[in-house]
Amino acid sequence: MTLASFIDAGAVITAQPVTIRFEHDGRQRRYTPDFRVIWSDGRTDIVEIKYRADLRAGWRRLRPAFAAARAWARSNGARFRIATERGIRGPHLEAAKRLLPLRSVPVDAVLAEQAIRYARAHSINVGQLVDVLPASREASLAVVWRLIARGAFVVDLTKPITAETQVTVP
DSSP states (O other), rough: OOOHHOOOOOEEEEOOOOOOEETTTTTEEEEEEEEEEOOSSSSSSEEOOOOHHHHHHTTTHHHHHHHHHHHHHHHHTTTEEEEEEHEEEHHHHHHHHGGGGGGSSSSOHHHHHHHHHHHHHHOOEHHHHHHHHOHHHHHHHHHHHHHHHHHHHHHTTTSSOTTTTTTTTO
């Protein structure tokens, strides 16, 4: 949920959105996926979250439910996805946890405009940008982090954000 909210601020996320009924081995079964994500561009994902070890250990048992979910998703204009800790955990999630709360925090508009203008004109990293802004280090750093959180600055979120992280303007 954190990653989806971070990737697309307009995404609508619903926990356990539907129970899918299906037949397997002559018995009626049911399966409830973990989430539905309706992205702001209209795409819809039905998402199951599983640890890789649990997925491997229970694949024979889980496979029919996942096949039913895939068919249900397809017939409802969606895509079924299985997410594991390998795709969820890492620097991108850590950045999302750090940055999401900053999206709604007020930002100094004058410093923000100066930072954006400077980053547009120069190849610069986070540390250099903080150093050139005409404010305290704390105030400058706060502006840079909030601009990253809002998408006004682009950084490589597959790596931890440090003073050496390159900053660009979209």
